[in-house]
Amino acid sequence: MDKIRSIQKVIKGTLTTDGAGVNLTRIIGGPELNMLDPFLLLDEFGSDNPNDYIAGFPPHPHRGFETITYMLNGKWQHKDSAGHEGLLGEGSVQWMTAGRGIIHSEMPIQTDGLARGFQLWLNLPKEKKMIDPAYADIPSEAIPIVNVAGGTVKVISGTFEGITGPGKPHTGMLYYDVRLKNNVELDLPIPDGWNTFLYIYEGSIFLDEVYSKGQLLTFSQNGNLSFKSSSNGVRIILVAGEPLNEPVARGGPFVMNTRGEVLKAFEDFQNGKFES
Ligand code: CO
Numbered sequence: 001m002d003k004i005r006s007i008q009k010v011i012k013g014t015l016t017t018d019g020a021g022v023n024l025t026r027i028i029g030g031p032e033l034n035m036l037d038p039f040l041l042l043d044e045f046g047s048d049n050p051n052d053y054i055a056g057f058p059p060h061p062h063r064g065f066e067t068i069t070y071m072l073n074g075k076w077q078h079k080d081s082a083g084h085e086g087l088l089g090e091g092s093v094q095w096m097t098a099g100r101g102i103i104h105s106e107m108p109i110q111t112d113g114l115a116r117g118f119q120l121w122l123n124l125p126k127e128k129k130m131i132d133p134a135y136a137d138i139p140s141e142a143i144p145i146v147n148v149a150g151g152t153v154k155v156i157s158g159t160f161e162g163i164t165g166p167g168k169p170h171t172g173m174l175y176y177d178v179r180l181k182n183n184v185e186l187d188l189p190i191p192d193g194w195n196t197f198l199y200i201y202e203g204s205i206f207l208d209e210v211y212s213k214g215q216l217l218t219f220s221q222n223g224n225l226s227f228k229s230s231s232n233g234v235r236i237i238l239v240a241g242e243p244l245n246e247p248v249a250r251g252g253p254f255v256m257n258t259r260g261e262v263l264k265a266f267e268d269f270q271n272g273k274f275e276s
Helices: 259-270
Strands: 007-012 014-018 022-028 039-047 057-062 065-073 076-080 085-088 093-097 102-108 115-123 134-138 145-148 151-157 173-180 185-188 195-206 210-212 215-219 225-241 249-251 254-256
Touching: 039 195, 039 225, 065 151, 065 173, 076 093, 076 134, 085 134, 115 225, 173 185, 210 215, 249 259, 254 259
Parallel strands: none
Antiparallel strands: 007 215, 014 022, 022 039, 039 115, 057 102, 065 093, 065 115, 076 085, 076 102, 093 134, 145 151, 151 173, 173 225, 185 225, 195 210, 195 215, 195 225, 249 254
């Protein structure tokens, strides 16, 4: 019988404000879970009150990692200094590789209604931190959805039952959106050695006990991930990645390996080296 991963940590996010005044929940990257190698940050934004999101994220820089934004609801627009422009609609994904430096904005186009989704920061390995910036706009139709008994697995990145998602990470990583009806058991293979988390955004699941909406669970590094949806069904995002096991130096929007590299990023940004 396959080994089953055990729960390591159960956390809830912290309410915070980012950008020009967007209210969101920081789940990874906050005091409870600073990072889960190779993941540096996970934010959930979700509100039908425009005051919570209308200010958006005006132009700001990044260096050294990738940002992956998954929209559940709403319409936002992305623009960046490398000349990319993209629309984020319902069910779509924006995959931005900051590499050696990018300045981007993420602003709502909607003026009312629900805006909901996630932003995940995926670290780049030392040898790839200074690669050219890149951007991929992945529309909802381009993301495969695999049927399982009692639900679906949307494959944003990685491979599930032979179906590979469109997201192209620079290191081993998978990202699924799993939706299950009530009382469905799921047993998912995940490569041994990878760090894994799931975040419940609707409903609840049963493992050793019941976990519900708003909780993030991390798991031990080997074996399958196995759980059952509870009587009201569940929606989760499930993310796993190969740890980089490298030093991490963070300075706001820059994530490098040393303090000196972070200072250099601030200096390069101030000297306009992110502009093209
Ligand atoms: Co950003």
